[in-house]
Amino acid sequence: MKKIVYILSMLALILIVSCTNENDLIDVSSVNAPSNISALTTVTQDNTGKVTFLPRGEGVTRYEIFYGDGTTQPSYVLPGGTVDHTYKEGVYDAKIVGTTIDGKRTEVIQKVVVAFRAPENLVVTIENDLTVSKKVTIKATADFALFYDVYFGEPGKPDPISVNNGESVSYTYQAAGVYKIRVVSKSAAIKTTEYSTDFTVTVVNKPSASAPTPPNRQAGDVISLYGSKYTNVAGTNFFPDWGQGGQGSSWAEFDLNGDKMLNYINLSYQGIALADGTTIDVSGMEYIHMDVWTADLEKIETSLISKTNGEKPVVKDLVANQWTSIDIPISAFTSQGLAVADIFQLKFVGTPWAKGSVFIDNIYFYKAPTQTIQMPIDFEANITYGWSGFGASDFGAIPASVVNNPDKTGANVSNKVVKIDKPSGAQVWAGASLNLDSKVDFTKGTKVKVTVWSPKVGAKILFKMEDSTSPKDGNGNPTIFVEVEGTTTVANSWQVLTFDLTSFGAFSTSNKYDRVILFPDFGVNGTGATYYFDDIKQSN
Incomplete structure (x- = not known):
């Protein structure tokens, strides 16, 4: 053998x-x-x-x-x-x-x-999964038992599943309902010990994970109504009662571990109403986006409502128990004769009518970007570079912004640069981050050059990139990242530092890095010094 x-x-x-x-x-x-x-x-x-x-x-x-x-x-x-x-x-x-x-x-x-005696003291627990619809988990424990067989009672599937005594087994049914579940606990003896019950298998009616994070966009390329990624139109009413309460419908704002989303319950029709007198012109946008989660609706109808031109609907299919990302072309509404320069309401209708609930997040209009923030970055474009500082002495933001180049000499005579102040007492890890509009393309190189102006020799500059959508650690930071240190060798003058990303063990070109972070004088508390950066670009 x-x-x-x-x-x-x-x-x-x-x-x-x-x-x-x-x-x-x-x-x-x-x-x-x-x-x-x-x-x-x-x-x-x-x-x-x-x-x-x-x-x-x-x-x-x-x-x-x-x-x-x-x-x-x-x-x-x-x-x-x-x-x-x-x-x-x-x-x-x-x-x-x-x-x-x-x-x-x-x-x-x-x-x-x-054991050559029948199992004794059989204890069986049967539970519906809290995150997956129609999924049931069973655990059986008995004295003298070695294993147990579970008959789940679903028509057409008569064979049991065998499980070690004391271990759990999960099973997903095709449909919710009441099933006779039978557990047969077995030892080496001829006699077995059984337990059976009628168990109600249920459908999960709320999401356990957040909707996908929207991409980074310039303010002029998006009009947002609801969501945490962009600035939303102020004063919007997400739960105007248009008579649905009398049809058994209701609504709430659902909070999933701090991530809020709209919840329309037993959706017949429900809507969004902008503040009195407010309209939005979406004629310059190309799509309306929203993320929808449902356990029991088959379709959702979305209507844009013009203040002067009525309303037109578009129907989209939904997939149960997962987020469905919907992007509807604005042309799908205008082709029906709707004018979209004065939209003041949106309406949602569920199929089947008033029979299911939806959770909706990230409702916004958008268009293809005219200019994007992506590598290489030189700060010369007429767009908003949203640098976000962090690590002040009180753990708040430190100043970071695009300014005129204060020293147009030597290695850098460009017009615009990013200025990062490290105030007195700032944390050793103080710095500033910039979201990119697309993930970094590493066919252009796995080294990054940064032009740096430092007020001192020997300042460590930590260059970091993150996948902003990766799972977060205990401090809320993305767990997929790459970081490399460089050290300044001149003071009060521009120099180019090179950061070899491949020197970081966890670096992978397949990761979707979409955020750049700069840490001036890393490892040292702030002393009130100012650092400047420019021309963040890749090389081989």
């Missing part, structure tokens, strides 16, 4: 390598150690003690099973395979070892209970 498995593993390695060309060889040294190692252990109900091991894990090319009963030789099992072993009655510590193609090993100890 051992020799056969070794031969099969070597054949697998030979086949993998032979199927690659010289430019696509596998670097086995980079393979991670196996993870999530365990085994499903089942036993026959005939008092024989015959246990079947089905090992499981990730990144495994071969398993070893050490039975823990004094058996000297382990069994070798390929992924997807099983092995049987007969035990005497007792409790054993079996060892499951997973091995990768390059020999990395991960092992776990798993108890194997072999």
Whole structure:
């Protein structure tokens, strides 16, 4: 058995390598150690003690099973395979070892209970998932049991799922409703112990994650009504009652861990009304955008309402239990004869009528940018460079803005530069950030040159880029980033510093870096000095 498995593993390695060309060889040294190692252990109900091991894990090319009963030789099992072993009655510590193609090993100890008596004190918990519709999680624990079978009661799916005693199993139904769930707890004895109940499977009716973050846009390229990314039209009423309350509809502002969104409940028709006397001209925009989440609506109808020209609708399909990003061309309304220079209301209608709820976020009109903030950056364009300072002594913002070049000599004779003040007492990590309108294209180079004016020699300049949409750490900062230090060698004069991004271990050209951050005199508290930066550009 051992020799056969070794031969099969070597054949697998030979086949993998032979199927690659010289430019696509596998670097086995980079393979991670196996993870999530365990085994499903089942036993026959005939008092024989015959246990079947089905090992499981990730990144495994071969398993070893050490039975823990004094058996000297382990069994070798390929992924997807099983092995049987007969035990005497007792409790054993079996060892499951997973091995990768390059020999990395991960092992776990798993108890194997072999009892020739029926399971006792069976406890079963059944719960609806709080974030996924129609998903149910079951956990069963019993004394003397080794595993249990779950019959979920869905028509056309009579076979049970086997689970180790005390472990959980999840199952997603095709439809919500009431199902008879049966749990059969098993030991090595002939007799089993059962539990059954009628359980109501439900639909989740609220999102568990925020809508996608909108891209960075210049103020002149967007008109925002609702959302936290852009400046919204002031005074807008998102819950005007147009008689829907009498049809069973209602509304609220839903707060998801600090991220607010509109919630229209049992949506028949509901709308948005601008402040009295306010209209917006969206004739210069190209699209209206919104993000919509629903568990039970099939479609949403969106109407723009003109103060002088009536209203016209556009219907879009929705996908249940996830955010649907909708972008409707303004031409879809104007082609119906609607004038869009004086929009003062929006209306939403649900399908089916008054039967489901929606959550809506990021409602804004936009057009393709006329000018964008992207690498290279020289601050000469007539657009708003929204530098945002941080790290003052009170943890507030430090001054950062685009100004006229105060020293048009030497390495920099351009007109505009960014000025970053580091006031006295500012944090050692004080700096300023700038959002880009598109992610950095690394075909243009993985080094970044920055022209720097420093008032002293030896000031550390930390250059950082972030993926602003990546998950946040405990301080609210994106977890995908790259940062590289440089040091000034001249004072009161311009010089070019080069930052090699590849020197940062976690750097990857596939990451969507869309934010640039500069830290002047990094690691030192502020002394009231001023630093200037210009010409942030890539090179090879």
